[in-house]
Amino acid sequence: MLIYLGHQLCLFRFGKIVSINEEYENVHIEWFEHSTKTAMEQLGHPQELFLTNLCSTLELDLIVGKVSAQYIDPSKEMPIVGHHDFFYKSCILRNS
Numbered sequence: 184m185l186i187y188l189g190h191q192l193c194l195f196r197f198g199k200i201v202s203i204n205e206e207y208e209n210v211h212i213e214w215f216e217h218s219t220k221t222a223m224e225q226l227g228h229p230q231e232l233f234l235t236n237l238c239s240t241l242e243l244d245l246i247v248g249k250v251s252a253q254y255i256d257p258s259k260e261m262p263i264v265g266h267h268d269f270f271y272k273s274c275i276l277r278n279s
Contacts, residue, residue: 197232197252197269198239208243215252216275230264232271 197215204210214237218227232252252269255261264270 197250199234199252201238203243209240210243210246211238211240213238215271216277221275230269232269234271234274235277236274237277 197217198212199215201211201213214235215232216235218229218231218233219225221227221233250267250269251265252271253264255270255272257272
């Protein structure tokens with residue numbers, strides 16, 4: 184997900200929308216970490232994400248893009264993932 188604050192692109196983060204509140208025009212997000220932002224750093228798969236225990240509520244208009252991320256059972260064989268798609272198998276705990 185791409186997030187804008189003000190009129191400048193601030194960060195590129197991956198998140199899963201848990202709920203949308205139309206009345207307040209915001210969304211509740213569960214955050215992912217990209218494999219390169221973990222202890223694996225450059226050894227991680229370039230399309231692997233890790234679900235975290237962190238979440239946020241954001242204004243809807245801050246979200247300007249989307250990607251596909253599918254859960255893959257860790258006990259199963261790794262399927263082929265499209266060039267612009269992402270996957271996650273694990274969860275990591277982060278301090279807020």
